[in-house]
Amino acid sequence: MNITIIGCGYVGLVTAAGLAEFGHLVTAVDIDRIKIDLLNKGKIPIYEAGLKEIVKSNLAENRLVFTADQKKGIKNAQVIFIAVGTPPQKDGSADLSQVKAVAKEIAKNLDDYKVIVNKSTVPVGTGRLVQAIISENAVSGSDFDVVSNPEFLREGTALKDFLQPDRIVIGTQSLRGKTVMKAVYQKLERDKVPFVFTNLETAELIKYGSNAFLATKIAYINELARLCEKVNADVTIVAKGMGLDSRIGPKFLNVGPGYGGSCFPKDTKALVEIARPTGERLSIVEAVVAANESQKKLMFQKIKQAVGSLKGKTIAVLGLAFKADTDDIRESPAIPIVKRLLNAKAVVKVNDPKALTEAEKIFGNLVKYHDDIYETLEGTDAVVILTEWDIYRKLDLVKVKSLMNTPTLIDLRNIFTPNELRKVGFLYEGVGRGAIE
Numbered sequence: 244m245n246i247t248i249i250g251c252g253y254v255g256l257v258t259a260a261g262l263a264e265f266g267h268l269v270t271a272v273d274i275d276r277i278k279i280d281l282l283n284k285g286k287i288p289i290y291e292a293g294l295k296e297i298v299k300s301n302l303a304e305n306r307l308v309f310t311a312d313q314k315k316g317i318k319n320a321q322v323i324f325i326a327v328g329t330p331p332q333k334d335g336s337a338d339l340s341q342v343k344a345v346a347k348e349i350a351k352n353l354d355d356y357k358v359i360v361n362k363s364t365v366p367v368g369t370g371r372l373v374q375a376i377i378s379e380n381a382v383s384g385s386d387f388d389v390v391s392n393p394e395f396l397r398e399g400t401a402l403k404d405f406l407q408p409d410r411i412v413i414g415t416q417s418l419r420g421k422t423v424m425k426a427v428y429q430k431l432e433r434d435k436v437p438f439v440f441t442n443l444e445t446a447e448l449i450k451y452g453s454n455a456f457l458a459t460k461i462a463y464i465n466e467l468a469r470l471c472e473k474v475n476a477d478v479t480i481v482a483k484g485m486g487l488d489s490r491i492g493p494k495f496l497n498v499g500p501g502y503g504g505s506c507f508p509k510d511t512k513a514l515v516e517i518a519r520p521t522g523e524r525l526s527i528v529e530a531v532v533a534a535n536e537s538q539k540k541l542m543f544q545k546i547k548q549a550v551g552s553l554k555g556k557t558i559a560v561l562g563l564a565f566k567a568d569t570d571d572i573r574e575s576p577a578i579p580i581v582k583r584l585l586n587a588k589a590v591v592k593v594n595d596p597k598a599l600t601e602a603e604k605i606f607g608n609l610v611k612y613h614d615d616i617y618e619t620l621e622g623t624d625a626v627v628i629l630t631e632w633d634i635y636r637k638l639d640l641v642k643v644k645s646l647m648n649t650p651t652l653i654d655l656r657n658i659f660t661p662n663e664l665r666k667v668g669f670l671y672e673g674v675g676r677g678a679i680e
């Protein structure tokens with residue numbers, strides 16, 4: 244099939260590469276010409292495991308092409324995926340201006356029947372809005388269907404999530420639209436991936452419902468961790484014991500400094516805003532948003548408690564990305580925590596295997612950047628682990644201790660066991676680890 248993806252951001256790129264890998268002829272469009280030139284040379288502006296290889300091979304086999312010519316992209320396609328940004332506005336609701344602009348452009352170039360697929364995470368009702376914009380702006384009698392097909396891609400494993408998803412959600416009441424979407428994902432139907440066919444609004448809400456639920460799981464275990472510290476319980480074991488119940492499941496019960504990234508913070512706030520005008524209050528999601536904010540503050544308090552006065556102290560921060568295996572620091576809890584350290588007049592040395600370039604855009608010369616982990620630790624009064632990168636788990640702890648002024652380790656991702664660290668002579672602080680084995 245001839246498929247066009249509009250928007251070569253994170254979701255658009257992975258979708259384009261994945262659909263080309265399924266054997267479709269894919270045109271990926273972006274207004275940023277510099278980005279398009281780089282992509283056509285096989286250079287990828289983001290770090291995502293396996294993406295570069297798959298883009299290169301599909302470029303070489305002519306199944307994938309990048310262009311800044313939106314009009315051409317629209318005209319050639321049987322199916323058009325909208326994968327442009329929907330950034331949060333000041334009140335937390337999603338800014339739909341890019342989606343609306345693309346819908347108008349599609350309308351102007353609609354010649355024969357096309358299926359327009361909303362891939363961007365958009366508020367409930369946006370599918371209908373896109374339908375209305377296209378109807379208003381297209382030549383009367385133009386034939387098209389709008390479909391909602393939300394993505395559930397995790398950064399770091401996005402390609403795998405695209406090629407082997409848990410489910411495919413298709414929102415459309417048009418039989419023709421449904422048939423086209425089945426053809427788009429024929430490979431996955433053959434692989435027995437479950438499909439959920441529903442209307443536009445339900446599909447749109449499945450996306451928000453899923454992300455807010457996962458965020459709730461995290462906020463819940465983080466809250467339980469605070470209680471664990473007070474009652475001499477170990478949250479990692481509590482989570483293990485809970486997770487063995489198949490109704491609960493073990494995933495997304497890892498405590499940490501609060502969830503971050505481009506989705507959970509944005510989508511939880513957007514869901515609250517979606518509900519507001521309907522008169523329904525999503526008090527649980529509101530509480531999750533608030534609990535995640537407090538978590539970041541509490542984690543800073545934890546550092547302060549372990550170190551004492553931070554003024555003039557040198558603190559090593561290991562990990563800035565919002566999670567491991569990505570260079571993304573959007574909404575990373577590391578950002579407010581480092582800012583608070585700086586406000587408290589600490590000297591901050593930072594390390595991250597992938598995110599230093601992004602971090603520099605935020606912290607400029609306010610912190611010291613180190614590619615080498617051990618160099619980061621030299622002469623420090625405490626080390627704070629903020630991202631669960633594997634290389635941190637493999638640190639030579641005796642060497643770490645010898646490099647530091649005082650061996651204080653605040654492990655905000657619980658990557659170590661308290662006893663292991665205490666044996667080496669560290670003052671160790673994890674999250675929710677009241678019990679000493």
Ligand code: UDX
Binds near residue numbers: 454502504506565566
């Ligand atoms: C998420 C969803 O998982 C994905 O389905 C959706 O399409 C986009 O949003 P992503 O943002 O890549 O994906 O990250 P994810 O792996 O879900 O983690 C989000 C945040 O939660 C990270 O900050 C992570 O560190 C945190 N987290 C996750 C925890 O603190 N504990 C956990 O147990 C799991």
